[in-house]
Amino acid sequence: MLRLVDLCKSYRVGPIRVDVLQGVNLEVNQGDLLSIMGASGCGKSTLMNIIGLLDQPTSGSYLLEGREVSTINDDELSRIRNASIGFVFQSFHLLPRLTAQENVALPLVYRRLGDKEIGQRSQAVLEKVGMQDRAAHKPNELSGGQQQRVAIARALIGEPSILLADEPTGALDPRIGQEIMRIFLRLNAEEGLTVIVITHDRAIAQQCIRQTRISDGVLHEEAPQHG
Numbered sequence: 001m002l003r004l005v006d007l008c009k010s011y012r013v014g015p016i017r018v019d020v021l022q023g024v025n026l027e028v029n030q031g032d033l034l035s036i037m038g039a040s041g042c043g044k045s046t047l048m049n050i051i052g053l054l055d056q057p058t059s060g061s062y063l064l065e066g067r068e069v070s071t072i073n074d075d076e077l078s079r080i081r082n083a084s085i086g087f088v089f090q091s092f093h094l095l096p097r098l099t100a101q102e103n104v105a106l107p108l109v110y111r112r113l114g115d116k117e118i119g120q121r122s123q124a125v126l127e128k129v130g131m132q133d134r135a136a137h138k139p140n141e142l143s144g145g146q147q148q149r150v151a152i153a154r155a156l157i158g159e160p161s162i163l164l165a166d167e168p169t170g171a172l173d174p175r176i177g178q179e180i181m182r183i184f185l186r187l188n189a190e191e192g193l194t195v196i197v198i199t200h201d202r203a204i205a206q207q208c209i210r211q212t213r214i215s216d217g218v219l220h221e222e223a224p225q226h227g
């Protein structure tokens with residue numbers, strides 16, 4: 001579904017150029033469950049932002065469903081991003097004044113859907129993450145793990161074809177982080193959702209079917225582990 005070929009990304013900070021990604025090659029197929037590990041600052045979020053169409057590479061090729069992303073204009077990129085990519089972040093990014101249900105429904109407000117359909121779909125995704133009984137709660141009335149479940153429901157409501165999770169368990173206790181990981185495992189196994197999990201927790205990464213690591217600006221895939 002997506003392919004990166006010799007992808008590079010540099011940032012310019014004043015007179016200094018920082019070469020973060022220096023030739024990343026990666027192919028992700030529908031139904032993949034893939035982890036990306038690597039030291040802090042190695043470029044994991046940079047890569048996720050490029051895959052998620054939030055940022056453009058400096059050079060190299062990004063083919064999404066066979067189309068070269070650099071040839072797609074900003075309006076269409078936003079449309080594709082809203083329709084097919086779900087994001088989950090370390091710090092949840094929920095709006096504090098909205099209830100869980102309202103946070104989850106937000107991505108649909110930009111689509112022309114009726115209140116009834118929005119209500120039904122919000123309820124359905126909250127059920128998928130076990131949060132149907134907390135729909136009326138505001139984020140500050142929820143634990144970190146519960147907030148992350150709501151954030152996952154929000155990422156799912158648009159029926160994305162790929163879920164990008166940037167350190168989704170990084171702010172949670174290991175036991176709670178594992179519950180979040182179990183949601184990703186289930187979505188991948190039962191619904192065939194393509195999931196990319198960025199993590200620096202080896203125990204989380206090892207539960208993914210494909211495991212990769214970024215070092216020195218390059219992404220390496222680790223051999224599948226048996227047994």
Ligand SMILES: Nc1ncnc2c1ncn2[C@@H]1O[C@H](COP(=O)(O)OP(=O)(O)O)[C@@H](O)[C@H]1O
Binds near residue numbers: 020045
């Ligand atoms: N907008 C930016 N401008 C300049 N440098 C940046 C920018 N975003 C990230 N960087 C730098 O790029 C490197 C990789 O950052 P990042 O992708 O966030 O790493 P990671 O997510 O692996 O911790 C870091 O050295 C960071 O300081």
Ligand SMILES: [Mg+2]
Binds near residue numbers: 044045166
């Ligand atoms: Mg990061």
